[in-house]
Structures are given as structure tokens and as C-alpha cells.
Amino acid sequence: MTEPELVVHFTDADAARQLRADVRAGLTDVPKWLSPKWFYDAEGSELFERITALPEYYQTRAEHRILSSHAVEIAEVTGASTLVELGSGSSEKTRLLLDALRKTETLREFVPLDVSESALRAAVTAIAVDYPELVVRGVVGDFTTELAALRSGSGRLVAFLGGTIGNLLPSERAEFLSAVRAALKPGEWLLLGTDLVKDPARVVRAYDDAQGVTAEFNRNVLRVLNRELDADFVPEDFAHVALWNAEQEWIEMRLRATRPMTATLRSLELTADFAEGEEIRTEISAKFRHRRVREELDAAGFGLHRWWTDDAGDFGLSLAVAR
Template identity: 65%
Template sequence: MSPFDLTRTLPADAMSAALRADVREGLTHDPKQLPPKWFYDAQGSELFEEITRLPEYYPTRAEREILEERAKTIADITRARTLVELGSGSSEKTRLLIDALGTPLTYIPVDVSESALNGAGRALLADHPGLTVHALVADFQRGLELSPTPGPRLVAFLGGTIGNLLPEERAAFLASARAMLAPEDTFLLGTDLVKDEATLVAAYDDAQGVTAAFNKNVLTVIDRELGADFDPADFDHLALWDRENEWIEMRLRARRDLTVKVPALDLTADFAAGEEMRTEVSAKFREEGIRAELAAAGMRLRHWWTDRKGRFALSLASPASPEG
């Protein structure tokens, strides 16, 4: 059997259909909104990689610091023989877990991007003899059914990506993650933590304007894929801290009155000068909140690790026993 295989669970037109549905719903919503997953075409992914290297953007470095210090501990606790990574992307930080877990090991990266899965999976195989990669082209928010693989399993959701989900979406996602776990399996979750407003806003509004370009890239994606006539120059990038909900909102604010046409949807959208469209929510967390959300999904928080500055956390959870 080949050490690499790739399975597609999404229909060929699934992403195109999802984009159409999201843009139609978002541009007709009051207030207007678009989901952040549409930032990530090839250009958007390059911009995000640039963001992770900016001095203001601490989450990637903080999470990597935790993994560098705790990967061996995680491996010793979980004894995982299968590593499942949801939203795997480049799988760069995952190397630390794979190195700690050792081989033989089955790695199941899950992502909507087939090219990302191919590139990351084959690069890992080149460096890790004894690794088996079963790549899965899928949308983790739709729920997953995994093929039988050696246990115990460690299911990882890194990068703080869970913060992009609204509370009801998080509850549904965590319930689906719990459904993947056998009693001996574990769930590793990366979360950005609540901290001072200045640090948070700077991470999403850097001085070089890279995050602004990343935010506006969603308009370029819609123009290319749906024939729309958005002009990114007509919008300003905003990053705001919502104290009540404890999340950052990224928005695009229209600089003038304008009308955007989206021919593929037979849709027009009017923007008033100063009107704002939300493009991302990035929730920040506290330990007690994570504990409660995991418990509501049927999981128990077992271990909690932060970087040395207390900016980011990795939590390790397991299925809760019937007694809790």
C-alpha cells in the first residue's frame, strides 16, 4: 500500500456552490457579511503566511512555542498512533507533533484544498520514513467519518481557527469533534486568549498593511470567481475589539456610495458611504470558557498549556465519562 493517498469527500463543484451561497446570503444580509474562509485562495494563503511573520501577529509564534515545549508531553500522554488534523493547511507546526509521536504513525490531514494536502503530505513523507498519510479533502464543519486507523487517535485543531466560528457554530463543531473520538482518543485545541485591546487590534491591523491586503483579498476572489466588479480601493480595512463578545471583528468599510454587480448571481449590492461589511470574527478565550464549551460537547479538559507570556493556549481534552 502506498504511504500516501488522498480521498475527496467534497463534490467537484462543492466549493463553487458554497461560495455562491455565502456571497448571496452575505450581500443580502443586514448588515452585510462574508465568511473568512474565502480569504484563502493562493494569493490569500501567501498573504496569511506573511502575516504570521509580522511582529504584531503573535499567535503563530506563541502556539509554536507551546508545541516545541510540550509536544513530547502530549505524545507521552496520548500515545497516539493516528494523528488527525482538521484544517491542516501547510501542516508546518504539525511536524513537531509528528516528530514527538514517532513512527509508525498514520497522519490524516483534513482540508478543503487538495493542492495544500498534496504538497504538505508529500513533504512530510520525505522527512518521516514510516509515516502513512491519508489526506482527506473535506469541510470539517460538515462533520467527518474517518476510516478505521490504529488507535489511540489524537484529533488536532490548531492555529486558533476555532475563534472564526460563531458560538453556535463552535458548539456544532465541538460536538462533531467529540463524535470522532473513541474512549481512548484525545482532542488538542489551539485558542488565542483574551488580553489587552491594543495587542489584539495590532495583530489584525499591522503597520505594513498586510492584513488590510488579506482582508480585501476576499473581494478579489469574488470578482474572479463570480464576475463581480468590486474595487478593493473602494474599501478601508478595519479591526475592532468587541468587549462584550470578546472577539476581534475585521470589516471592510465603503469609502463612498457604490453599487456592486455580481453577474454570476444576477445580484447587485448597494453600499452607502461608511457602510461596514464584516469579513471575520476572531474570538478570544479564557480557560473557564473553553472548559465549559468542551463539557457541553461531551469532553473533559485534561491539560492546559500556555506560552510563557500567557497569550495563547493549547488544551488537551478527552471524552467525558458518563459520570462526567
């Protein structure tokens, strides 16, 4: 077994600086907002894993079914020698692709990229043990800014799964897809997971589950601010809200103040005043149609080569080639 490599492009100090800048910008804006990237401390990551197993949260199961059905086809079409996974987390779903590419005997290297060094270190160690024939090179970085950290090569397949692209605003998606294209050579591949437009009531339930796990996940971002920025938010004084934006075709998660209050963030020398009912937007999750996916890929310099959905039409998986 080749020892896995871990390259750090995003340090704890970088994360602290970005958190401070994001929170100052978001809490002084009108309306207020916080970036969803700050959900994922250890507690937030554990809560999200619980969310993916909830009966209301269909996305993870739908994408897994598509990958189970089409991983071998993806491996045969791409003939990838390097698999790059963006926002990899535990890399569990990617094992379906690794297994398929192992069968085609083309894969030589696995490069997961994630902002969490601890999660990535555990993932690369586990992958290196289970796939000893692979060179495993983890990159600690923000997938929206660190694509230049990927070594140039050929025969690469970039996987961006889980519908995470829906957390980006349209302008951010365009910038991200263009950055992925710039990192690839013509003929290399992008595998993109997108949640699809469906009955809004069903989408809302996926983000406002009966057990309240998503509500705790949402409020956890305030606990992150309390710990990292010496703030004094009372998370229980904010109600979890999930709303469908019909015009944009996305879900919005918000935290709504249940009373007038002032939060002090001592590390930022900042106070944030809240009227009763005032909200902080903490996440958007855009839902897609086939046409929008094709058009956004095309605008970034990709050609849509394959499109798959699960039997219920809940989730879409796109295989696109760099032109």
C-alpha cells in the first residue's frame, strides 16, 4: 500500500479569517445571512449524517440508486485514470465509482478535496487501506476557491455529488463551473449531482423533518459562532424556518428571532440587533430542471454527455465532457 498524501491549502488560520469575514459581512447586511459552510463543525457534520438517513430526506438515497445503476457505465465511458472528488467528506458514495473504475482497470489515482482536514485525513486513510493499488492524495481546501490546487494531468473525472451545487447562488454556480472547466483539459469529465424540481411540499419536508433534526442542524451554526467568535447567541430563541421560493425554484433555510434581542460577537467587536420575527438566511438549496443543468454546463464550456435520474425522477446525475 502506498502511503496516502495530504496537502493542506486551507489551514485553521485561513478558516478563522474566512469565518470572521463572512460573519461580519452577513450580519451587517440587510437582510442578514450566514454562509452554510459554517454548519459543518463536528456536531454539525454528525447532525447532517442523521439528516441523510431521515425518511423525508430523499436526496442521498436517490443519488445512491443512480450511482449503483450507472457507475460501471460511467467508468467505461470516461476511462478515468484520476478521480477527483470535490467536497468529499467521508467519500462513501464515491466508493461506488472507485469499485467500477477498479473493474475497468484504468484508475491510478484518487484525489479527494475537502475543507475539513480531520474528515479528509480519516477518508484518505480508509481509502488507502481498501484500495491499496491507488495513489491517494487528499487536498485540504475550499472547493469554490482551491481548484487551482489540483495537479494538472489527463484522464481526470471530477465528481461533485450530493446536490451541493444547489447551495451556490446562480452567479456563484457560473463562477464555480467555469473554474472546474479551467482546471480540466478538453476531453476530461465532470460528474454532477443535482436535486430536481418537484412538489414544493415534499421539498419543504426534506428541510423541516418531523423529528427536528434539521432544525438543530440549522441552529448549530449559532453555536459555532458562540464558540469561535465569543458570541452570546441563544440558539433556542431562534425558530427554524424552511420556505420554498417558487420564483427561484430553491428552498431557503432561515433562523427567525422569536423575540427582540441583541447578540454580541466579542471577537469581532460587533453587535447584531434582531427585531421579533427578523430572520437570518442560512442556506439556499436550488432545485434543477434538465434544461437548466444543460444550459449552465454549456455556458461553462461543458457538453452534457449523459443524464440519468432515479425511477421517481427525484434526482439528476449529469456526465459532462470538457470541450
